[in-house]
Amino acid sequence: MSANIGPELQRLIDLLAKLPGLGPRSAKRAALHLLRKREPLMRPLAFALADAADRVKACGVCGNWDSIDPCAICADPARNRSVLCVVQDVGDLWALERAGAHRGLYHVLGGLLSPLDGVGPGDLRIGALAARAQSDAVKEIVIALPSTVDGQTTAHYVAEQVKRDALAVTRLSQGVPVGGELDYLDEGTLAAAMKARRPA
């Protein structure tokens, strides 16, 4: 970057450039935009960052991020307490909430098993899940982990850890995405969709 940008501005640009979706150029544009909107945007964003860094914690029950503990989902009396949905991280929890796809509770693992990266069961919230799954109130565990090698390995391991009589352990179905063209789908997905075909 130019030597003629002051150190405070340069530090701001460098930090903004570390956000996913922003690069060095868009970080400069963002910095200029912020400086033009100091009171309506720049100071509130500074406060919101510090406030969220202080107050947003992982829910002690499910691992979701919220400023209250238990989180708003765990505390919601309208949620179905008999179904736990296991997700990799809070982003996936948000995606399921956005879809309105799950009215039960969640359990956020905080990652996937990955021997190559040195991530073992002790690094994830699997023990806490196994403890929750012991409760007779829990009737079903839906494993909603990604369809990747690490995701499926983790799903297998999780299923083993939670299994007991009278507890259903299920997974998200695999198949053709809604609105998806067959022509553009990879062979693995097409084969899985064919194998899991259902009566029309």
Next chain:
Amino acid sequence: MSANIGPELQRLIDLLAKLPGLGPRSAKRAALHLLRKREPLMRPLAFALADAADRVKACGVCGNWDSIDPCAICADPARNRSVLCVVQDVGDLWALERAGAHRGLYHVLGGLLSPLDGVGPGDLRIGALAARAQSDAVKEIVIALPSTVDGQTTAHYVAEQVKRDALAVTRLSQGVPVGGELDYLDEGTLAAAMKARRPA
């Protein structure tokens, strides 16, 4: 957005979504990224935003943004004080600095004349430019404003305001961008490049 994202997090996501280059989804990704990197990124960014909002001011001479006044460029004894380059905003100044295209001083107008948007000469730093241009030390004014209708209107007006004997008023050349294919250029640029053709 989901009702199940806590208010602190939702406020953070809403503010991040107002940055140019980020939308609602990428703001959520950015918020998750920040929460995972609280000490190395989130708190430093909060501090850098507040610090820059407090300390970065428009240079009293040229209008560049810096934490010192006069700014680092105006204060640099190595810059050529006889040439002033007139730009629309600080982003354009940074672009010229990045290109190493100008070793003189700058003058940031802070916008363009735009009768439709109610922007008149009094809203821009044109009076300050005219005052600087009176100095005998200034030998040339380079007008580096965009090749848009408002940009060219403003360039005309600025040229009128600063003109005096022994002061050269110049503009950036128009033509084919370096590396540009003729086939993809608009007719206006091609016509301008032809009109301004030079000996090979």
